[in-house]
Amino acid sequence: MSDTLGKKTLGRVVKRTEMPELSKPFSPVQLAKAITSKRTGMKLTLMDVSQALAISKPTLIKIEKGDVTVQLHNVLKVMEYLGLSFSLVSDDMAHTNEEVSDEQWY
Amino acid sequence: MSDTLGKKTLGRVVKRTEMPELSKPFSPVQLAKAITSKRTGMKLTLMDVSQALAISKPTLIKIEKGDVTVQLHNVLKVMEYLGLSFSLVSDDMAHTNEEVSDEQWY
DNA sequence: TATATAAGTAAATTATAGTTGACCAAATAT
DNA sequence: ATATTTGGTCAACTATAATTTACTTATATA
Numbered sequence: 677m678s679d680t681l682g683k684k685t686l687g688r689v690v691k692r693t694e695m696p697e698l699s700k701p702f703s704p705v706q707l708a709k710a711i712t713s714k715r716t717g718m719k720l721t722l723m724d725v726s727q728a729l730a731i732s733k734p735t736l737i738k739i740e741k742g743d744v745t746v747q748l749h750n751v752l753k754v755m756e757y758l759g760l761s762f763s764l765v766s767d768d769m770a771h772t773n774e775e776v777s778d779e780q781w782y
Numbered sequence: 783m784s785d786t787l788g789k790k791t792l793g794r795v796v797k798r799t800e801m802p803e804l805s806k807p808f809s810p811v812q813l814a815k816a817i818t819s820k821r822t823g824m825k826l827t828l829m830d831v832s833q834a835l836a837i838s839k840p841t842l843i844k845i846e847k848g849d850v851t852v853q854l855h856n857v858l859k860v861m862e863y864l865g866l867s868f869s870l871v872s873d874d875m876a877h878t879n880e881e882v883s884d885e886q887w888y
Numbered sequence: 889t890a891t892a893t894a895a896g897t898a899a900a901t902t903a904t905a906g907t908t909g910a911c912c913a914a915a916t917a918t
Numbered sequence: 919a920t921a922t923t924t925g926g927t928c929a930a931c932t933a934t935a936a937t938t939t940a941c942t943t944a945t946a947t948a
Binding site: 698699701702704706707710714744745746747748749751752759760761762763764765766767768 | 804805807808810812813816820850851852853854855857858865866867868869870871872873874
């Protein structure tokens with residue numbers, strides 16, 4: 677109830693999950709929520725995506741529940757279809773500047 | 783030759799792959815390169831990572847070649863171990879500001 | 889030069905993700 | 919209230935990712 681909101685669209689009330697904060701630290705569940713959020717926002721059903729990408733409904737549900745025992749391939753296909761993408765973040769990258777003598781980017 | 787550089791470390795020359803531009807659009811190959819880059823930069827062998835994470839060497843090699851037919855689970859374990867993470871990017875998100883009447887974040 | 893260490897490949901087996909089809913339960917619509 | 923759609927689960931089967939072991943091919947160190 678707290679993470680959903682109703683919105684009128686062409687006279688139809690659509691239940692939509694809130695878009696998760698994109699800037700929060702990555703987690704599989706955050707990814708899952710973003711995917712569900714994008715899909716419902718685009719008014720696509722699991723069947724729609726399933727048919728479009730040739731991925732079964734149970735697998736899509738696994739993905740949207742944050743289950744990580746899925747192929748990276750399938751996750752990327754769904755993300756691309758919904759207009760979601762990753763960007764890489766490297767830890768370190770200047771922690772405190774107190775040991776910069778050895779240039780280390782990793 | 784062009785994407786490697788030698789570095790003296792404790793009297794040992796270590797071949798290291800260049801860190802890929804983190805800001806470039808995500809691709810599986812970019813991810814693979816970043817992983818290899820981090821690993822070699824940390825002077826870890828495939829065996830090291832394999833033993834630490836209980837992931838077989840062939841699987842690690844698949845990951846470092848950008849093969850997407852691998853478990854998301856394994857990719858995430860490797861990334862976390864090496865200090866790499868994802869951040870989510872949503873396409874659209876304000877294309878040209880010419881249709882902002884309907885607040886759409888997706 | 890050898891010698892070790894690491895990266896990469898390949899085949900056979902095991903483990904498991906994915907599919908299909910049916911089913912049930914919430915929502916949403918008529 | 920009834921019907922329809924959508925989300926979610928389950929079991930049996932199929933497809934395939936992952937492991938193991940071994941054998942190469944490089945890249946280093948002595």
